[in-house]
Amino acid sequence: MAIENLKKVQLGHYPTPLEKMGNITKMLGKGDLYIKRDDTTGPAFGGNKTRKLEYLLREALDTGCTAVMTFGGTQTNHGRTTVGAAVKLGLKPILVLSGGDTGYLSGNLTLDALMGADIYFVKDPAKTQEVAREVIKKYEANGDKVYVVPAGGSNPLGAAGYIMSVKEILDQMKEQNIKIDHVVCTVGSMGTFAGMILGAKYFKAPFDIIAVPVSPAPKGQKEKDVVKFANEASQFHGLGVTVTEDDVKIAYGPDDVPYSGEAYNKPDPVTRQAIITLAKAEGIMLDPTYTGKTFRGFLDMVKDGKYIKEGESALFIHTGGAMALWTKEHLDDMQEQLRANCNTTEM
Numbered sequence: 001m002a003i004e005n006l007k008k009v010q011l012g013h014y015p016t017p018l019e020k021m022g023n024i025t026k027m028l029g030k031g032d033l034y035i036k037r038d039d040t041t042g043p044a045f046g047g048n049k050t051r052k053l054e055y056l057l058r059e060a061l062d063t064g065c066t067a068v069m070t071f072g073g074t075q076t077n078h079g080r081t082t083v084g085a086a087v088k089l090g091l092k093p094i095l096v097l098s099g100g101d102t103g104y105l106s107g108n109l110t111l112d113a114l115m116g117a118d119i120y121f122v123k124d125p126a127k128t129q130e131v132a133r134e135v136i137k138k139y140e141a142n143g144d145k146v147y148v149v150p151a152g153g154s155n156p157l158g159a160a161g162y163i164m165s166v167k168e169i170l171d172q173m174k175e176q177n178i179k180i181d182h183v184v185c186t187v188g189s190m191g192t193f194a195g196m197i198l199g200a201k202y203f204k205a206p207f208d209i210i211a212v213p214v215s216p217a218p219k220g221q222k223e224k225d226v227v228k229f230a231n232e233a234s235q236f237h238g239l240g241v242t243v244t245e246d247d248v249k250i251a252y253g254p255d256d257v258p259y260s261g262e263a264y265n266k267p268d269p270v271t272r273q274a275i276i277t278l279a280k281a282e283g284i285m286l287d288p289t290y291t292g293k294t295f296r297g298f299l300d301m302v303k304d305g306k307y308i309k310e311g312e313s314a315l316f317i318h319t320g321g322a323m324a325l326w327t328k329e330h331l332d333d334m335q336e337q338l339r340a341n342c343n344t345t346e347m
């Protein structure tokens, strides 16, 4: 079946806004800079996982599943969106989270619990699958059928969401009569980036896709992984396009202070500065784990002209996750700098 006709459930609000970042465009004084608000997809505040889940949870319903299980770190955005999507569809949400019990609910975890997810903390990430198997057995013994969504919703079926997002962007470019030369997104579990590379080839888009990684990685490995993932997805959907390493553009940033920061989800001042820049200029909130890092890369790419040349237009994909700003570790990290805005009065 052509990917355009692939069955899905309706979970999000589309098209997500594609808007010019007027103040950022003025501030940098190069080409027109746009943002695609995939942070507004919904449900449960949405983000990039919604597009993937629309295809995955269609399969869950079609195969008679009554519960949905997925995985991630304790603050997984993917987990939170999956829980929101599951409850909307009347499916039981189950999260198996690696990193151990935080003992305190903040950020995404608060929302997961508010939506009634059954949460299983696993201390040793290597034991996650073992715990998942035990949990599935428990639910099956109670008559449930559990649909397992892979971490990040990234498998060939889920990738359909971001393959098709390219068509949405092309339609918006036509409607708004704008040109876009480059699209910049985040790469973690790869479904978003690989999907967009495939979509750009399949729909013959006039832009390339550039990604910023969420955690430090040796250069070269992620490129190979993305090629493999993208070509599997292309075959799965019968797209008839092939992705090579030339199509996979990953911007790592300076060796001493890479865009990915020191580690996954570790607060760092340069990412924080990028978050503050967008918040102050456009009133749009990024997150410290994914989109803040990518936006730092985006600003650099426009400034240094390496990927985005003077006068070219670029689109930043906001993939969501701002609720990480309300996690204890990030709140603690930001206090000193942000408290500088506060004034105590005598009244």
Ligand SMILES: Cc1ncc(COP(=O)(O)O)c(C=O)c1O
Binding pocket: 047, 048, 077, 078, 152, 154, 186, 187, 188, 189, 190, 191, 192, 193, 287, 290, 291, 319, 320, 321
């Ligand atoms: C806010 C946000 N942006 C980007 C990503 C990365 O997307 P992907 O896993 O499809 O590479 C994630 C993954 O969890 C995310 O939560």
